[in-house]
Amino acid sequence: MNTSLFRTRALWLMSALPFLIFLVSAGSLAQNGTPSFISTPLTGNWAVKIPKPDGTFQWAYFNLKQDGEKIAGSIRVTQFYYKIKESTGGPDNFTIVGSMRDGSSDRTVKYEGKLVGDELHMSTRRRPEDKPTELIAKRAPDGEGAMPALLPLPPLHKVTYNGLAKTPPMGWNSWNKFKGAVDDKVVREVADAMVTSGMRDAGYIYVNIDDTWEGARDAQGNITSNKKFPDMKALADYVHSKGLKLGIYSSPGPNTCAGYEGSYGHEEQDARTFASWGIDYLKYDWCGARNLYADEEMPAVYQKMGDALLAAKRPIVYSLCQYGRLDVWKWGPDVGGNLWRTTGDISDRWDSMTRIGFSQNDLAQYASSGHWNDPDMLEVGNGGMTDAEYKTHMSLWAILAAPLLAGNDIRDMSSDTKEILLNREVIAVNQDKGGKQGKRILQSGDQEIWVRELAGNDLAIGLFNRGSASADITVRWADLGVKGKVKKLRDLWEKRDVKVDSADHKFAVSSHGVVFLRLAR
Ligand code: GLA
Numbered sequence: 014m015n016t017s018l019f020r021t022r023a024l025w026l027m028s029a030l031p032f033l034i035f036l037v038s039a040g041s042l043a044q045n046g047t048p049s050f051i052s053t054p055l056t057g058n059w060a061v062k063i064p065k066p067d068g069t070f071q072w073a074y075f076n077l078k079q080d081g082e083k084i085a086g087s088i089r090v091t092q093f094y095y096k097i098k099e100s101t102g103g104p105d106n107f108t109i110v111g112s113m114r115d116g117s118s119d120r121t122v123k124y125e126g127k128l129v130g131d132e133l134h135m136s137t138r139r140r141p142e143d144k145p146t147e148l149i150a151k152r153a154p155d156g157e158g159a160m161p162a163l164l165p166l167p168p169l170h171k172v173t174y175n176g177l178a179k180t181p182p183m184g185w186n187s188w189n190k191f192k193g194a195v196d197d198k199v200v201r202e203v204a205d206a207m208v209t210s211g212m213r214d215a216g217y218i219y220v221n222i223d224d225t226w227e228g229a230r231d232a233q234g235n236i237t238s239n240k241k242f243p244d245m246k247a248l249a250d251y252v253h254s255k256g257l258k259l260g261i262y263s264s265p266g267p268n269t270c271a272g273y274e275g276s277y278g279h280e281e282q283d284a285r286t287f288a289s290w291g292i293d294y295l296k297y298d299w300c301g302a303r304n305l306y307a308d309e310e311m312p313a314v315y316q317k318m319g320d321a322l323l324a325a326k327r328p329i330v331y332s333l334c335q336y337g338r339l340d341v342w343k344w345g346p347d348v349g350g351n352l353w354r355t356t357g358d359i360s361d362r363w364d365s366m367t368r369i370g371f372s373q374n375d376l377a378q379y380a381s382s383g384h385w386n387d388p389d390m391l392e393v394g395n396g397g398m399t400d401a402e403y404k405t406h407m408s409l410w411a412i413l414a415a416p417l418l419a420g421n422d423i424r425d426m427s428s429d430t431k432e433i434l435l436n437r438e439v440i441a442v443n444q445d446k447g448g449k450q451g452k453r454i455l456q457s458g459d460q461e462i463w464v465r466e467l468a469g470n471d472l473a474i475g476l477f478n479r480g481s482a483s484a485d486i487t488v489r490w491a492d493l494g495v496k497g498k499v500k501k502l503r504d505l506w507e508k509r510d511v512k513v514d515s516a517d518h519k520f521a522v523s524s525h526g527v528v529f530l531r532l533a534r
Contacts, residue, residue: 184219189420266301319349
């Protein structure tokens with residue numbers, strides 16, 4: 014080869030080298046700016062959009078930073094924000110474990126997956142025994158799905174009482190039975206059945222739509238309902254035309270518990286929307302706010318919506334749902350709450366119902382007219398307990414002055430379920446004008462006696478047998494403040510007067526059953 018030509022070419026190549034290196038590396042920059050020649054193909058923001066049958070979507074985001082064998086970053090699944098705390102493997106086969114603090118416990122998720130082309134193919138299971146859910150995440154712009162900016166909270170002040178719920182609210186709520194399957198048709202049919210079954214006339218007035226009604230926000234930021242609820246105002250008109258009231262549900266977080274749109278940053282606007290639709294009751298559920306705020310900030314967060322509801326100038330019962338954290342009974346009334354959940358979710362099982370119901374004793378002092386402890390909605394008629402157990406449930410909720418929100422399918426009730434929900438004398442105990450919550454006065458093994466003082470010096474007395482065999486419970490009238498003879502004693506489930514002519518009386522109580530009495534002193 015001609016040496017001068019060789020020298021010229023070599024010189025050209027040398028001078029062009031830095032530029033060529035730049036071209037090669039720029040061409041292979043990963044989306045977040047990390048050059049791929051150090052092989053971090055998992056690094057980036059990945060999103061998966063999961064369609065739901067009601068026309069809405071759920072999003073999950075994986076904000077990953079791969080550093081050799083390690084994957085760091087965060088995972089957001091609707092309202093849950095996890096930090097990745099463990100990882101193994103790489104693009105061909107990785108596992109990431111995310112963890113988040115939830116009140117006093119930790120919540121974790123685990124994904125296994127691999128990079129296929131420019132997609133992340135992953136699978137996850139809620140519990141080890143579940144079938145895996147498969148998902149395919151695609152690259153998303155940086156910042157999409159990130160935790161929203163924290164908005165300032167108002168200083169605390171006392172929200173004026175709205176004058177509602179003078180006795181514990183009564184009605185129906187969609188969640189226990191229908192979960193995500195509630196829609197306009199169900200609500201209308203339930204409203205019809207509330208009338209025909211006699212529920213309305215017995216006092217069950219509120220028809221409450223729980224989570225999963227929410228659609229996207231429009232261009233002005235107004236919340237809309239999803240396609241299960243084509244016209245919320247028309248639905249409210251219909252429910253009102255039946256002499257009933259309509260309730261709805263939201264969260265102070267960006268998302269609700271079921272991952273739908275929440276009221277975060279739109280509190281006043283949503284309160285106005287609810288009022289314009291004709292909503293009469295709001296259940297406001299913490300779930301989606303837990304990653305944004307500390308529990309200590311709950312009062313300010315709930316006060317914000319309390320103020321917003323008052324400003325919307327429609328009487329709307331305000332139901333706080335934050336599972337009894339931060340001793341909500343101590344500040345619930347101050348933020349405008351008419352009722353507040355005192356525990357986690359109930360389920361249609363004896364152990365769940367009794368764990369909740371029999372643990373309410375220390376909260377009695379916090380209930381008063383307009384302000385109620387809420388041990389969660391009724392499960393009566395949902396099939397997971399016996400009728401004796403449902404009578405225990407109903408009697409206990411009556412003694413506890415708890416909201417009576419039926420959680421079953423009102424369109425299809427057995428006569429036994431009707432008899433339990435529609436027992437007027439039991440309802441009268443629940444709705445007693447005195448507004449006092451009852452207390453346990455005796456516990457002996459599996460047997461408990463609970464007493465509620467009623468207006469006019471009457472007592473409601475629940476003799477409960479939590480044991481697995483029937484048992485006798487003896488009541489001494491003097492212990493209940495009876496001087497001399499008992500004036501009148503009524504068995505509220507047997508619907509008959511009980512004759513008493515001695516200083517005490519022995520009652521046989523079936524396993525998991527109750528004898529529920531009203532005593533005139
Ligand atoms: C939480 C509440 C339930 C119900 C669901 C809806 O779990 O405690 O009562 O509202 O959210 O997602």
